[in-house]
Amino acid sequence: MNFITITRWEFKNTIQSRKFLLIFFLQISVLFLMLMVFNSFAQNMENNEALSITPSLSGFATLDVNDQGALFSKRLNSEVLNIENSTYQQAWNRLARGLTTGFYSVPPESVELVQNGDQVETVLYLDYRDPKRSVVQEEVNSTTRALSSALTTSYLESSRPQNATKPPGVTQTTSGESVPLQIIRKVMLAVLLFLPLFLFGNLIIDSLVGEKERKTGEILVAMPLTSADIIIGKSLAVVMIMALQVGMWMLILLAAGFSLKNPGFVYLMVVLTAIPLVGLTTIIAAYSKNYKEAGIGLTFAYVIISGILIIPLLGYISRQSFGANVSPMTLVMRIFSGEIIAPAEILLSLSFIVVFSLLSYGISVALFRRDDVVFGPRPGILRIILDLMGLKRHKNRSK
Amino acid sequence: MINIDGLSKSFGSIKALDNLNLNVKKGELLGIIGPNGAGKTTAIRIICCILKPDHGDVMVDGYSIHKDPLKIKSIIGYLPEEPNLYERFKARDLLKYFSELYGVPRADINPRIDELLELVGMTHRAEDRINTFSKGLRQRIGIARALVHDPKVIIFDEPTMGLDPATSQTIRHFIDQLKGDKTIILCTHYMDEADQLCDRVAILNHGRIRDMGTPHDLKSKVHADIILTLRVKNPLPSDQEAISGLTSVEAIEIGGDKYIISLNSRKEISKIIDVLGSRVLAVNTKEPKLEDVFISTLENRGMR
Numbered sequence: 105m106n107f108i109t110i111t112r113w114e115f116k117n118t119i120q121s122r123k124f125l126l127i128f129f130l131q132i133s134v135l136f137l138m139l140m141v142f143n144s145f146a147q148n149m150e151n152n153e154a155l156s157i158t159p160s161l162s163g164f165a166t167l168d169v170n171d172q173g174a175l176f177s178k179r180l181n182s183e184v185l186n187i188e189n190s191t192y193q194q195a196w197n198r199l200a201r202g203l204t205t206g207f208y209s210v211p212p213e214s215v216e217l218v219q220n221g222d223q224v225e226t227v228l229y230l231d232y233r234d235p236k237r238s239v240v241q242e243e244v245n246s247t248t249r250a251l252s253s254a255l256t257t258s259y260l261e262s263s264r265p266q267n268a269t270k271p272p273g274v275t276q277t278t279s280g281e282s283v284p285l286q287i288i289r290k291v292m293l294a295v296l297l298f299l300p301l302f303l304f305g306n307l308i309i310d311s312l313v314g315e316k317e318r319k320t321g322e323i324l325v326a327m328p329l330t331s332a333d334i335i336i337g338k339s340l341a342v343v344m345i346m347a348l349q350v351g352m353w354m355l356i357l358l359a360a361g362f363s364l365k366n367p368g369f370v371y372l373m374v375v376l377t378a379i380p381l382v383g384l385t386t387i388i389a390a391y392s393k394n395y396k397e398a399g400i401g402l403t404f405a406y407v408i409i410s411g412i413l414i415i416p417l418l419g420y421i422s423r424q425s426f427g428a429n430v431s432p433m434t435l436v437m438r439i440f441s442g443e444i445i446a447p448a449e450i451l452l453s454l455s456f457i458v459v460f461s462l463l464s465y466g467i468s469v470a471l472f473r474r475d476d477v478v479f480g481p482r483p484g485i486l487r488i489i490l491d492l493m494g495l496k497r498h499k500n501r502s503k
Numbered sequence: 504m505i506n507i508d509g510l511s512k513s514f515g516s517i518k519a520l521d522n523l524n525l526n527v528k529k530g531e532l533l534g535i536i537g538p539n540g541a542g543k544t545t546a547i548r549i550i551c552c553i554l555k556p557d558h559g560d561v562m563v564d565g566y567s568i569h570k571d572p573l574k575i576k577s578i579i580g581y582l583p584e585e586p587n588l589y590e591r592f593k594a595r596d597l598l599k600y601f602s603e604l605y606g607v608p609r610a611d612i613n614p615r616i617d618e619l620l621e622l623v624g625m626t627h628r629a630e631d632r633i634n635t636f637s638k639g640l641r642q643r644i645g646i647a648r649a650l651v652h653d654p655k656v657i658i659f660d661e662p663t664m665g666l667d668p669a670t671s672q673t674i675r676h677f678i679d680q681l682k683g684d685k686t687i688i689l690c691t692h693y694m695d696e697a698d699q700l701c702d703r704v705a706i707l708n709h710g711r712i713r714d715m716g717t718p719h720d721l722k723s724k725v726h727a728d729i730i731l732t733l734r735v736k737n738p739l740p741s742d743q744e745a746i747s748g749l750t751s752v753e754a755i756e757i758g759g760d761k762y763i764i765s766l767n768s769r770k771e772i773s774k775i776i777d778v779l780g781s782r783v784l785a786v787n788t789k790e791p792k793l794e795d796v797f798i799s800t801l802e803n804r805g806m807r
Contacts, residue, residue: 106604106606109600109603109604110604113600113603117591117592121591318587318589318590319583319585319587320587320588320589322548322553322583322587323581323583323587323648325553326551326552326553326576326579326581327576327601327604327605328573328574328576328577328604328605328606329573329576329604330573475553475554475555479548479553479554480514481514481515
């Protein structure tokens with residue numbers, strides 16, 4: 105359990121370091137700034153005052169609609185959807201030719217049904233080959249909810265005495281954000297929460313490469329510690345610092361009025377994600393001779409990590425595939441969306457974390473165990489890969 | 504206590520150690536001297552289980568570096584050439600950190616640190632950060648760090664390198680205090696240091712032991728007890744024969760007007776001066792040093 109001693113001292117020294125505290129509070133300031141800008145941006149979008157710098161989804165997808173009463177079609181967001189009035193047959197032909205993403209059919213007697221207080225059953229047909237289908241689906245659902253909400257409000261307004269005033273403390277809220285805003289808000293929140301994991305990667309670099317550059321590593325290796333003690337001890341300290349920062353960011357987001365559903369689970373997922381992420385950074389730190397090399401390696405690592413986290417998330421937005429849950433960021437975004445996550449999906453994400461962690465820490469320990477990697481002359485990457493794969497036997501390993 | 508058996512280590516095409524064999528007895532202070540690149544630091548790093556040899560084994564207190572590296576690390580205190588301490592730590596915290604890593608019982612840590620700080624004369628700087636210390640003070644803390652777990656074996660690699668004479672003397676004094684109680688290996692470039700402190704000295708070059716013995720034995724191998732150096736006006740070929748005839752003269756070397764004569768006894772110095780008469784311009788005598796042994800060993804083997 106010697107790694108705990110290393111973790112405790114590394115954590116204590118980092119927290120007490122003025123340089124670290126400065127970075128720590130600088131990051132929190134940046135978060136505040138981002139929240140302010142984001143809130144203002146979201147408000148502008150809601151008020152249709154978004155600036156031209158925001159990505160436009162105008163004409164993003166085409167939807168054929170059969171709604172003679174125009175009860176639903178006039179409420180569909182024409183900034184996102186190109187709406188084509190079609191008959192059933194026309195719509196099928198267009199779907200078959202890939203000219204439209206879906207067909208939304210509303211009963212001709214919809215207006216009468218609403219007036220009688222009866223349920224209106226609408227049908228949405230989607231082309232599942234088209235990745236834009238989820239946006240169309242969200243937009244239709246959003247319109248349905250908005251219309252339902254509008255009818256409910258109208259009903260409530262009609263039953264309310266006209267001269268009644270709102271009791272103190274009661275505010276009127278609206279529901280049903282536009283699809284782009286929903287996507288941006290969910291993805292943005294998920295990205296914000298994962299951001300601290302990228303901001304502290306330099307800590308493990310400093311912790312391990314610093315030992316080589318300052319030549320304190322020689323003394324550390326001369327201690328009655330295994331390579332695993334050193335690697336795990338130092339990595340764990342960085343994970344703890346990340347956990348602290350993520351916790352603070354979540355509190356700030358909550359204080360700023362963001363709704364974080366299931367915060368305990370979200371926190372756990374983000375912190376668990378930090379473990380393999382630090383592991384990958386540790387591989388780079390264990391192999392690098394100096395800060396310059398480590399910096400280059402870190403850039404590559406972050407590109408890989410971003411890809412692993414964000415690509416499945418975007419994949420889920422477009423296709424909602426099971427495999428996209430491999431990224432913990434996808435799970436977090438789905439939690440924010442209020443979706444129910446199946447145990448198998450959580451298991452997939454956790455399995456990814458465990459496998460990636462075992463692999464990354466295994467490689468880091470194997471590298472740090474080699475005296476030629478730590479003290480030189482350092483072998484090339486290809487030779488190390490061959491050694492790790494057992495294709496070439498290496499003699500100079502210490503415990 | 505330490506048994507080095509057939510140790511070899513290469514770094515690429517460079518052979519740092521070549522079938523090194525060496526024994527260090529319990530309580531002995533063994534000096535290892537050798538030129539730069541002789542393999543001293545490599546040998547030490549292998550004993551400390553920092554490096555792994557290509558061939559051979561080292562047994563420390565009955566433990567093998569291959570089978571029980573953690574046991575060996577826990578009984579060795581190692582001070583490298585540069586103490587390489589964590590700059591941001593306070594002196595006391597640094598010693599506490601290493602005490603914990605060595606597994607010193609919690610109750611013993613603070614008394615042990617106080618004792619060591621007193622030994623190295625650093626009690627008054629215990630709460631200061633390492634980055635405020637001079638090289639000499641860092642070396643003192645480095646020694647305290649190496650002793651924090653009360654090791655059976657202590658290894659010093661060039662402990663006085665780059666220090667001023669007074670600080671060097673203080674460090675030598677610490678080492679001298681440990682003598683007898685601990686088994687010590689001292690790597691040094693300074694022959695006087697080895698001569699002053701070591702029970703035995705091994706001369707290492709090209710990864711092999713070239714000679715080994717007590718400082719006195721080694722010195723006596725090279726020269727007689729006294730070296731007489733003379734500067735002579737108008738040297739004559741007959742001088743060498745006349746001086747060599749004297750009983751206590753072991754060897755004579757003539758280079759121009761400079762005569763270097765090895766003698767067993769001081770008594771015949773006056774006789775030599777009588778032989779040369781008024782042609783003697785300068786006289787100098789000195790006792791042979793370990794440095795002479797070192798240079799002679801390397802010269803004899805054509806290694807300089």
